[in-house]
Every structure is written in structure tokens, then in C-alpha cells.
Amino acid sequence: MSVSAERELTLQDALRQKPAEPPAKAGDGPRILTIHIMGSRYEVPEGLTIMKAMEHAGYVFIRGCGCRSGFCGACATVYRTPGDYRLKVGLACQTVAEDGMMLTQIPFYPANKAAYDVERSRPTLGTLLTNYPELSRCLGCNTCTKVCPQDLQVMEYMAAAMRGDLTRVAEMSFDCLMCGLCASRCPAETVQYHVAILARRLYGRHIAPAAAHLADRMAEIEQHKFDAELDRLTGLSREEIKKLYDARDIEAEDEQEDE
Amino acid sequence: MPYSPEMQEAVGAVERSRTRRLKEVHPRLSPEEKQELLVKFHPDYRPDAQRELKVGSNRGDRMPVELVDVLEAKSRIDPDRFDLEAIDREVDILIVGGGGGGSAAALVAHAAGAKVLQVTKLRLGDANTMMAQGGIQAATKASDSPAIHYLDVVGGGGYVNHPELVKALVNDAPGIIRWLEQLGAMLNKTPDGTMESIHGGGTSRKRMHFARDYTGAEIMRTLRDEVRNQGVEVIEFCPVVELLLDEQGACAGAILYNFDTEQYLIVRAKTVILATGGFGRLHVSGFETTNHYGATGDGLIMAYRAGGKLVFLDATQFHPTGVAFPEQIVGQLVTEKVRGLGAQLVNSDGEQFVFPLETRDAVSAAIIRECRERIKGLTTITGRPGVWLDSPMIELIGGRGTVEKQLPAMFRQYSRFDINMAKEPILIYPTLHYQNGGVEIDERGETAVTNLFAAGEVSGGVHGRNRLMGNSLLDILVFGRRAAQAAVERAATVAPGRLSLDHVRRYNEEIEASGVAEHRNSPILLPMYGSREVASS
Numbered sequence: 001m002s003v004s005a006e007r008e009l010t011l012q013d014a015l016r017q018k019p020a021e022p023p024a025k026a027g028d029g030p031r032i033l034t035i036h037i038m039g040s041r042y043e044v045p046e047g048l049t050i051m052k053a054m055e056h057a058g059y060v061f062i063r064g065c066g067c068r069s070g071f072c073g074a075c076a077t078v079y080r081t082p083g084d085y086r087l088k089v090g091l092a093c094q095t096v097a098e099d100g101m102m103l104t105q106i107p108f109y110p111a112n113k114a115a116y117d118v119e120r121s122r123p124t125l126g127t128l129l130t131n132y133p134e135l136s137r138c139l140g141c142n143t144c145t146k147v148c149p150q151d152l153q154v155m156e157y158m159a160a161a162m163r164g165d166l167t168r169v170a171e172m173s174f175d176c177l178m179c180g181l182c183a184s185r186c187p188a189e190t191v192q193y194h195v196a197i198l199a200r201r202l203y204g205r206h207i208a209p210a211a212a213h214l215a216d217r218m219a220e221i222e223q224h225k226f227d228a229e230l231d232r233l234t235g236l237s238r239e240e241i242k243k244l245y246d247a248r249d250i251e252a253e254d255e256q257e258d259e
Numbered sequence: 260m261p262y263s264p265e266m267q268e269a270v271g272a273v274e275r276s277r278t279r280r281l282k283e284v285h286p287r288l289s290p291e292e293k294q295e296l297l298v299k300f301h302p303d304y305r306p307d308a309q310r311e312l313k314v315g316s317n318r319g320d321r322m323p324v325e326l327v328d329v330l331e332a333k334s335r336i337d338p339d340r341f342d343l344e345a346i347d348r349e350v351d352i353l354i355v356g357g358g359g360g361g362s363a364a365a366l367v368a369h370a371a372g373a374k375v376l377q378v379t380k381l382r383l384g385d386a387n388t389m390m391a392q393g394g395i396q397a398a399t400k401a402s403d404s405p406a407i408h409y410l411d412v413v414g415g416g417g418y419v420n421h422p423e424l425v426k427a428l429v430n431d432a433p434g435i436i437r438w439l440e441q442l443g444a445m446l447n448k449t450p451d452g453t454m455e456s457i458h459g460g461g462t463s464r465k466r467m468h469f470a471r472d473y474t475g476a477e478i479m480r481t482l483r484d485e486v487r488n489q490g491v492e493v494i495e496f497c498p499v500v501e502l503l504l505d506e507q508g509a510c511a512g513a514i515l516y517n518f519d520t521e522q523y524l525i526v527r528a529k530t531v532i533l534a535t536g537g538f539g540r541l542h543v544s545g546f547e548t549t550n551h552y553g554a555t556g557d558g559l560i561m562a563y564r565a566g567g568k569l570v571f572l573d574a575t576q577f578h579p580t581g582v583a584f585p586e587q588i589v590g591q592l593v594t595e596k597v598r599g600l601g602a603q604l605v606n607s608d609g610e611q612f613v614f615p616l617e618t619r620d621a622v623s624a625a626i627i628r629e630c631r632e633r634i635k636g637l638t639t640i641t642g643r644p645g646v647w648l649d650s651p652m653i654e655l656i657g658g659r660g661t662v663e664k665q666l667p668a669m670f671r672q673y674s675r676f677d678i679n680m681a682k683e684p685i686l687i688y689p690t691l692h693y694q695n696g697g698v699e700i701d702e703r704g705e706t707a708v709t710n711l712f713a714a715g716e717v718s719g720g721v722h723g724r725n726r727l728m729g730n731s732l733l734d735i736l737v738f739g740r741r742a743a744q745a746a747v748e749r750a751a752t753v754a755p756g757r758l759s760l761d762h763v764r765r766y767n768e769e770i771e772a773s774g775v776a777e778h779r780n781s782p783i784l785l786p787m788y789g790s791r792e793v794a795s796s
Contacts, residue, residue: 049587055788062496062518062785065552066385069591070672071476072551074385094675096587115488118443150671170445175473175667178480197484201443204481209452211440214399217433221405229406230430234422245414246290250463251402 036102050077050092050103063107070094073179076149079103089147089181109180111191116198123202125164132195135161137188144182144192150175154182154192161195169196170203261677266584266686269637272609273647273684280603281655285611293621300624300631302544302689303575313773315563315766322572325541329560332779333767336500336514338760341525343503346512346758348526350376351750352743353513355499355558356534358386359475359732360715362482363739364532364746365491371747375491376526378515380498380535380553380784384483387536387551387716388735391475392594392668394467395439395736396729397432399454403464405429412730415461415618416695416723419571423702424721424738428730431737436468438736444481446470457599459728461618467729472594472668475732497524498557498784501763502531502565502711505756510565510711512758516784527758529750530710532742533558534735537694537716540786543575547590548691557782558717562698564766567706567713571696574724579604579622581690583645585676590690593669595619595728597648600665601656605647605684606635612646620725623689630688637686645686654681693731695722704742710753712746714738 030045035053042057051065066074075092082100092105114131121127128135135158144154153172160168173196182192220226233241262270288296298304309321314331322330352368354361357379365377379385398408408429413420436454439446446468447455459467470477486493496518503512503525510531515524535558539550548554563569580593598604598615604622606612606629613625630636630644637645653662662681663670673680697719704712715735722730 047586052587052788060785060787061552062381066381067387067390067551069390069549069588070675071473071668072385072389074382094588094672113487115490117488118485119441174445174471174477175671177476197480200445201481201484204443204445205441206443208445208448209450211399211436211448211452211454213401213453214433214437214440216401217399218437221430221433226405226430229404230409230426233406233409234426238418241410241413242418245410245418248407248410248414248463251458251465253458 033097033099035097035100038104044097048097050090050095050097051075053097054092064092064105068093071177073177074107076106076179076181077103078106089149091149091179106180106184109184111180111183111194113191113194114198118201118205121202123166123206125162127202128161128164128195128198131198132191134188134190135195138162138190139188141187143185143187147181147185149179149181150177152176157196158190158192161199166199166203167207169199173200262683263640266637269607270683272607273605273649276605276609277649277652277655280605280611280649281652283611285603285614287614288617288621293617296624296628297620300628301620302546302577303573305544308544309573313775314769316566317563317569320569320573323541323543323575325543326538326556326572328779329541329556329781329783330563331770331773331775332781333770334501334564334763335780335782338763341514341523341760343525343758343760345525346527347524348376350374350526350528351530352376352746353378353526353528353531354534355513355531356386356536357381357383357493357495358534358536358715358735359388359479359482360735360739361532361534362479362486363736364534364714364743365486366482366489367740367743368747369489369491371744373747373750376494376528377486377491378494378497378499380496380557382495383486383493384479385551385553386479387539387554388475388479388732390549390551390592391732392472392592393459393596393599394457394469394474394729395436395478395732396459396462396466396727397436397468397733398429398464398466399433399436399468400456400464400466403466405432407464408432408466411461411463412727413723415727416725418723420723421720424700427702427741428721428734428737431741432733435733435736439478439481442481442485444470444477446477457596458616459599460595460616460622461727467599469596472596472666478732499561500782500784501760502561503527503758503760504565504708504762506759507709507756508566508762509709509756511756525758527755529753529755530712530746532704532746533562533698533711533713533717534715534739535717537697539691539694543691546577546689546691547581549578549581549590549592550691552786555783555786556694557784558713559697560782562706562708562711562713562717565711565762566708567698567711569696570699570719571724572694572719574695575691576619576693576695576726577623577689578692579619579626579689580648580687583643583688584639584686585678586639586641587676588672589643591672592690592692593648593685593687594666597650597653597666597669600653600661602648602650602652605649606633607637608635618725618727619692626689639686643688645688647684648687649684650680651682651684693726695719695724695726700738702741703745704738705745710749712742714742
């Protein structure tokens with residue numbers, strides 16, 4: 001579709017204003033919406049997510065579709081709605097299709113990814129800058145925050161990264177899906193989500209205290225402390241093991257963790 | 260899509276009984292009650308849900324009809340059209356699958372110095388691993404032990420789990436948590452470093468470790484990052500469409516299909532590890548599913564054609580709490596952690612009807628009974644049944660803000676549709692979640708086919724007939740690592756043989772001879788929603 005035709009469609013959509021038809025009554029089929037997928041016009045029933053609307057239109061996804069539950073970041077989508085100049089974003093599997101929507105997916109973005117040794121790296125600003133020197137180019141424009149489909153404060157965690165506050169980056173970026181929308185819109189060409197996972201792994205490895213009970217348990221396993229008991233259990237008959245299971249004691253729900 | 264006035268009225272009954280229910284503990288099912296409930300209401304027991312398989316070594320076994328359909332199918336490739344002398348790639352270990360199991364295997368095999376190729380149908384990390392919210396079990400606390408974990412696993416699994424696999428699972432578990440800690444995965448900890456852990460359905464100790472409600476996502480993105488750091492060679496968007504054997508019938512490689520270029524690639528490998536996941540996207544019994552888009556059971560089918568033995572595939576896991584409303588996200592997972600944090604299941608009268616942390620099969624059956632037999636469920640505007648999961652209880656128990664802090668993914672998912680689950684209960688119904696059985700493996704991950712290993716959901720035996728929450732993230736890492744170790748050792752002794760697709764020819768002939776429908780081809784690779792009614796999520 002040519003650019004001018006695309007614009008014309010947008011204009012038509014904008015002029016159409018809000019739906020004139022009354023809400024669907026019981027027994028009527030769903031209202032039909034018009035959406036534009038990469039410039040092509042399709043009619044789809046109201047109430048579908050963008051992903052299901054695209055499938056309704058006949059798309060069989062290879063790219064741009066993953067977990068279908070808002071966890072994997074495969075279906076980052078950029079769209080506009082009639083009468084609004086702004087670019088909007090969402091995950092196709094979690095965003096409801098709207099009448100007149102014009103959309104495209106960003107299934108892949110060629111982002112810079114550093115290879116590093118998490119074991120030997122120190123949890124410092126220096127490590128972040130060595131791996132991602134472009135970090136310091138951040139302009140503070142906040143575009144990354146505006147496009148995050150998880151509503152994370154991306155620019156703020158980037159600011160924390162530049163202060164070397166890795167704990168804060170780890171906490172603030174934790175819900176990141178690595179969909180790549182932030183990097184796709186960054187005028188400084190930083191890759192926020194790769195900075196974030198580096199910070200999280202450094203935090204997890206070097207800042208968060210190691211679990212003492214886990215180290216103790218590992219020592220016991222290395223000393224084969226549980227082998228004999230496990231061997232005994234694997235040799236029991238179904239009836240014997242059932243008896244043990246039915247008689248097992250269950251840790252109380254309200255028992256507090258030793259903190 | 261906030262609640263309609265009718266649904267809001269129904270919420271009232273839940274709110275009115277909440278204070279009383281806070282102190283109320285619903286009795287647990289006795290073993291006899293549980294069995295009766297399962298037989299009467301679990302979807303596995305529906306007479307039309309399963310049929311006998313007519314081809315291959317498991318001939319006569321009953322399995323879900325949707326699975327039998329893809330097993331009783333010819334290969335999607337014509338074996339006569341491939342020149343198997345024209346080998347495109349030669350490696351020590353071919354790892355099929357880009358989820359947690361495949362990635363764990365890739366890291367271990369790569370670290371051992373093997374030449375590894377990891378191939379995946381979609382992206383690296385596109386897998387059910389990414390979606391697992393609730394947690395990962397491991398007996399890391401002094402009050403717990405691998406033996407207690409063992410009992411929970413076999414009791415939950417119906418006492419038919421393969422003991423050596425369970426022993427491996429529970430004894431390796433603390434080491435897996437330690438590995439994740441060393442990789443820098445952010446499992447929840449208290450300020451002194453103690454790992455937080457809670458109960459899950461069927462656990463007798465609070466051994467569910469978690470990373471908020473992004474546990475699988477945190478594990479997957481950490482492993483994926485490390486696979487990339489280590490420079491493991493990964494080929495994405497290239498599903499394996501058939502395994503290759505040598506003259507002795509040992510696995511010796513696979514045929515890949517490049518989705519983009521539509522070209523085939525012949526890979527010769529000394530050992531192959533299947534980590535292709537499960538079959539949720541086959542929509543067994545017409546249920547919605549929590550599963551990843553790529554969960555079409557490809558590995559099961561290819562391993563079966565190659566001579567793998569299938570176990571426990573008549574037992575399908577339905578997760579008790581899938582979204583029943585809003586319609587846009589129907590079938591998606593509401594993590595068991597919601598119940599772990601104190602939310603009760605409540606019917607239309609505002610009453611509890613099952614102890615919330617019974618095993619998943621029992622809770623699912625109880626919800627179906629409440630809707631079908633007792634008619635105490637609700638019906639959404641699109642006609643879907645459901646019962647309430649009283650999530651606001653979590654705030655009363657854990658304090659204000661607990662839902663958003665402990666369940667950010669869930670909270671966000673509902674907020675997108677204008678439902679505040681910290682204040683309003685949510686409507687749920689069972690959804691197809693997990694393939695309990697699969698290709699039989701031994702404790703090193705090897706299948707009945709020499710040099711073919713399997714790990715994770717594609718494999719079967721460790722969970723018996725019913726997997727407990729938090730044992731799948733554990734399973735993929737334990738057996739991904741074990742399969743890799745065994746495959747590396749084996750690869751050192753394997754002399755590459757002549758590649759063959761004779762097993763596929765024989766299977767195709769058997770299909771023809773058996774009189775089952777011949778028009779089907781498998782693996783299907785993608786669920787093809789674009790070409791049919793978009794009813795499922």
C-alpha cells in the first residue's frame with residue numbers, strides 16, 4: 001500500500017468519529033471493527049486482542065507471537081488510533097484491538113549485547129560502562145519509559161545505572177520482558193534491557209547475600225547425607241510408600257520463616 | 260472489561276463471607292474422597308476424551324484423542340526426497356529446543372567442551388519456562404529434606420513415578436537452586452540472604468522458591484543471557500521435523516526446517532537431546548491452555564517414530580485456575596501462588612468448596628463439580644463457567660500492597676482489563692496446563708533410542724500421573740543438565756554412522772497398513788489458529 005493511500009485511510013477513519021451503531025443486543029453478532037495491519041485493511045469482530053484479531057484476519061504467526069500471556073516480549077506492537085498523532089505501544093497478546101487501529105509488530109530489533117563473565121565481574125558502574133559504554137549517552141528524554149508495555153520507569157533505572165546503584169536497577173527493572181521497544185525508540189542508541197539484565201545478574205550474584213541454608217544443604221548433599229534414605233524410599237512398595245505419604249506431617253501455613 | 264453489574268452483584272456474596280472465611284479452614288479430601296472426585300469430574304476420565312493408539316510400540320495405550328491424531332499421522336516430509344549424504348552440519352551434540360531444559364543442557368555441554376548446536380522452532384527462550392510463575396521446589400531448608408520432597412512427588416504423582424527419576428530430581432534440587440544463585444538469578448531473599456519459600460499444592464514443606472511471580476521468566480532470561488555470553492551456537496526459527504538414525508538404530512542427527520527460507524538442513528550429531536516441551540496447544544478435550552504457542556508436541560511424535568517409548572500420556576494436567584474472565588485472556592494462567600498466599604476458592608454462594616492447596620487434579624475436578632453438578636459456579640456473558648478466586652484475602656493476610664508486590668505479573672495482567680485483583684476477586688476455571696507423561700527416560704535422560712536423550716516436559720516418568728507445582732522448572736534444569744552430562748560422555752565414544760530415515764518409512768507404512776486416516780501429517784509445528792476459529796488463547 002502506498003503512503004498516500006495509507007494516509008487517506010487514516011483520514012477516513014478519523015472522520016468516521018465514534019461508532020454510530022447502538023451496542024450489540026443479545027443474539028446479534030459482535031460489532032465489526034476495521035483495523036490496518038502493516039497498512040492492509042481487515043475487518044475483525046470487536047473484543048479480540050490484537051494477536052487474535054490478526055489471526056482472525058488470517059495471519060499464522062511465526063514471528064511476533066510467543067507465550068500469548070504477556071511474559072515473553074515476542075509480540076511488541078506499535079500502533080496509532082484515529083484522531084491521535086501519538087504512537088502507542090502494547091503487547092499484541094494483551095492489548096484489545098480498537099476500531100481504526102493501524103499497527104505493525106516489532107518482532108526483532110538488532111540490539112547490542114555484550115558478552116561478559118558474571119562470576120568475575122564486579123557489581124559496579126565500571127562493569128556496566130565497560131560492557132555498555134553507550135550508557136552514558138542517555139539524554140534523559142524519557143521516551144523509553146513512555147513506550148514500556150510493562151509501565152516500568154525505564155529512564156529512572158537508567159539514571160540509577162549511571163549512578164552505579166545496581167540494586168535499584170535490579171529492583172526497578174525486574175518485571176522487564178526484554179521486548180525491545182525501549183531500545184527501538186532510544187535516540188541515544190542505548191539498549192536499556194541489556195543494561196538491566198546485566199545489573200540484575202550482578203546484583204543476584206554479588207550484592208544479594210548468599211543463602212547460608214543453601215550452602216549448608218549443599219555440603220550435606222556432597223557428604224551423601226540423604227543417599228541412604230532415598231535409596232530406602234526408592235525400594236519401597238507402593239503400599240509402604242503410600243502409608244508414609246498419608247502419615248507425613250505438613251508444615252503449618254502460618255509458621256514464620258526464620259528471618 | 261470491568262465486571263458487569265450482574266457480576267458485581269455476585270462479587271457481593273464473596274465479600275460478605277470474607278471475614279468469616281478468613282478464619283475458616285476447609286477440610287482436606289481423604290484419599291477415598293479424592294479418588295471419587297477424580298473419577299467423576301476430572302477430564303481424563305471422560306469417556307470420549309481418549310482413544311487407543313493403533314500404531315507403534317505403544318499400540319493399545321489410551322491417550323487424548325488430539326494426541327492420537329498427531330501420532331497416527333505420516334511424517335510431514337517425504338523420506339525419499341532427502342539426500343542424507345549431503346550433510347549440512349556436523350556436531351557432537353544437537354539440542355532441540357530453546358526453553359529452560361535445552362538451555363541448561365547447552366550450557367553444561369558447552370562447558371564440557373563439546374561442539375554444541377542448539378536449535379529452536381521459535382526464539383531462544385520462547386517456551387513454557389518463560390511463563391512459569393509460581394516457583395521451583397527444592398529442599399534447601401533445615402526443616403526439609405530430599406526424602407520429604409520425594410514423598411510429596413510420588414504421593415502427588417499417584418505412586419507410579421519412576422523412583423530413580425524422582426531420586427535424581429529431589430537430590431539434585433538444592434544444587435539447581437545453588438546454580439541459579441551463582442548465575443545471578445534473582446530468587447526472592449530476605450535481607451540476610453535466606454531464600455523465601457512458600458507452600459504449593461501438595462507440598463508438605465514450604466519449599467517453593469520464587470522470583471516474585473516471574474520465576475520462570477527470571478530463570479529463562481538468565482539462562483538465555485548466559486547461553487549468549489558463552490557463545491553457544493543457536494539457530495532460531497528452525498524446527499526439527501524428523502530425527503535421523505544410523506544403521507544400528509541409534510539417533511544420529513535430525514532434519515531441520517528453516518521457517519524463513521523454507522529450506523531443509525541435515526545435521527549429523529553424535530548425540531541428540533530433545534527438549535521440545537509439551538502438547539498444550541493440541542487443546543486436549545477442547546480446553547483452553549496456558550501453554551506457549553509452540554507447544555504442539557513435536558518431540559513426542561518424532562521420538563515415537565524413532566522408537567521411543569511413551570508413558571503416562573493418558574494423564575493430562577489441568578491447572579485449576581485459568582482465567583475465565585475477561586474473554587481476551589481466557590485460559591491464561593493464574594499462578595498457584597495466588598492460593599499459596601492465602602486466596603480461597605469460592606462458589607456463587609460465597610462459600611469455600613475445596614481446600615485451596617489440594618493437588619491440581621483434585622482442585623480442577625472440584626471446580627468442575629461445583630459448576631457442573633452443584634450448579635454453584637458463575638457463567639460469563641460468553642457462556643463460560645467459572646468460580647471465584649478470592650484474591651483480596653491476600654491483602655488481608657499479608658497486608659496492603661502484598662498482591663502488587665508478590666504478584667506483579669498477575670496484578671498487571673488484570674489491571675490491563677480494569678480489574679483490580681487486590682480489591683476484587685477473579686473468575687477462574689481449569690485450563691490445560693501440562694503433559695504429565697512423555698518419552699520414557701532413565702536417570703541420565705536417555706530414551707529407549709540409543710544416543711537420544713530427552714529432558715523436561717517432552718519426557719515422562721518423573722512426575723508419574725500428576726506433576727506438582729514447582730517441580731517442572733526443577734525437572735527441566737535437573738534433567739537438562741543430566742542429559743547434557745550423559746550426552747557429552749557418550750559423544751566421546753560414538754563413531755558417526757550412515758544416516759537413515761528408514762524408521763520414518765516404516766512408520767508411514769504402518770500408518771497405511773493400520774487403516775487409520777492417512778491424510779494427516781505431523782509434527783504440526785504451529786497450531787494454525789489463523790486458518791480456523793479463533794476461540795482459544
